[in-house]
Amino acid sequence: MDQLALTRAFTLLESGPVILLTTQDGEKSNIMTLTWSMVLDFPASFAISTGEWNYSYAALSKNRECTLAIPTVDLLDRVIGVGTCSGADTNKFEKFGFSKKPAKYIQAPLIKECVANIECKVVDMIERYHIIVLEGLAAYYDHSRLEQRTCHAVGDGTFIVDGERIDRREMMKSKLPDGL
């Protein structure tokens, strides 16, 4: 086996779906792109990593809520656009043609064009590691959408698109939560 630069080690683990995170601060809605995320527990506990270098962080820490919206591959270039400019000087919903849908429990909007959305509240902020712990309050999935494939960032500017899904539900039965 060849040596891999330690600085590239994270690319082996990063490939959760690319996410759009929305916030609402008074009248102002914003979106940022996020790939550093993980599931913490059933049924709906997640962690994300971001910090005060992003404009979204002020709204996240003040209002302690956000929506995680999951885009599909057809939206990738718009998603990268969202992640390479700032809500400080850009209305990203307008600029990138995303539509807001009201959430049920929080002010931060859902994104209509995304295949899935999760309304979340912030339950902890671990500042030392820039980790924000979220609890999902409600989730939505658009089964009517033709494109269902999500993108997974490698971390070096390349992306992996979902491929074949393999069913091992029977083998994993003892480890899966009821009703899944």
Ligand SMILES: Cc1cc2nc3c(=O)[nH]c(=O)nc-3n(C[C@H](O)[C@H](O)[C@H](O)COP(=O)(O)O)c2cc1C
């Ligand atoms: C593909 C991609 C993935 C990103 N992942 C993260 C991430 O996990 N955490 C983070 O803090 N920023 C991440 N960013 C950067 C933010 O999305 C970017 O700084 C964004 O412009 C912040 O928007 P805001 O200043 O309006 O909050 C990512 C950007 C791209 C393009």
